[in-house]
Amino acid sequence: MSTIPDAGFGVFATRTIKPWAYICKYGGKIVRDTSEEDLAKIIGEADAVYYSPMYNTGVIGSKTTYGPMINDPRDESKENCRIEYFKNKFRVIALETEIEPDEELFLTYGEDYWRRFDKDS
Numbered sequence: 001m002s003t004i005p006d007a008g009f010g011v012f013a014t015r016t017i018k019p020w021a022y023i024c025k026y027g028g029k030i031v032r033d034t035s036e037e038d039l040a041k042i043i044g045e046a047d048a049v050y051y052s053p054m055y056n057t058g059v060i061g062s063k064t065t066y067g068p069m070i071n072d073p074r075d076e077s078k079e080n081c082r083i084e085y086f087k088n089k090f091r092v093i094a095l096e097t098e099i100e101p102d103e104e105l106f107l108t109y110g111e112d113y114w115r116r117f118d119k120d121s
Contacts, residue, residue: 002071002104003104004071004073004074007071008069008071009069010069010070010071010104010105011066011069011070011071011104011105012102012103012104012105013099013100013101013102013103013104013105014101015101016098016099016100016101017094017098017099018094018098019094019095019096019097019098020093020094020095020096021093021094022091022092022093023067023081023091023092023093023094023105024066024067024091024092025067025089025090025091025092026067026068026083026090026091026092027067027068027089027090067083067090067091067092070092070105070106070107071104071105071106072106072107072108072109072113072114073106073108074114076108078106079095079106079107079108080094080095080097080099080103080105080106080107081093081094081095081099081105081106081107082095082107082108083107092105092107
């Protein structure tokens with residue numbers, strides 16, 4: 001489980017990740033406007049799924065596309081990876097510090113993302 005309360009499972013390093021190293025793709029099949037039940041039927045062999053009931057959208061990932069499951073710590077000092085656009089694809093890379101085994105991966109979603117959820121924004 002994530003080290004962030006109520007944030008789901010989280011994504012954790014299984015090995016040491018060197019600074020600026022490639023971690024994974026950031027992507028997957030996006031499924032919109034479907035129920036959780038229908039999404040469950042679509043999943044099939046997927047290894048990971050992110051579903052947002054608020055936006056009725058799911059991202060179906062695999063062992064190499066778990067990037068969308070990385071949590072935002074809402075504290076930039078804890079961010080240890082980021083998304084970058086490289087050769088027409090999005091990918092997740094480590095930042096300047098080494099990530100240790102069993103350390104949770106965090107990336108910042110950005111203020112625009114959180115405005116959707118924050119009632120005071």
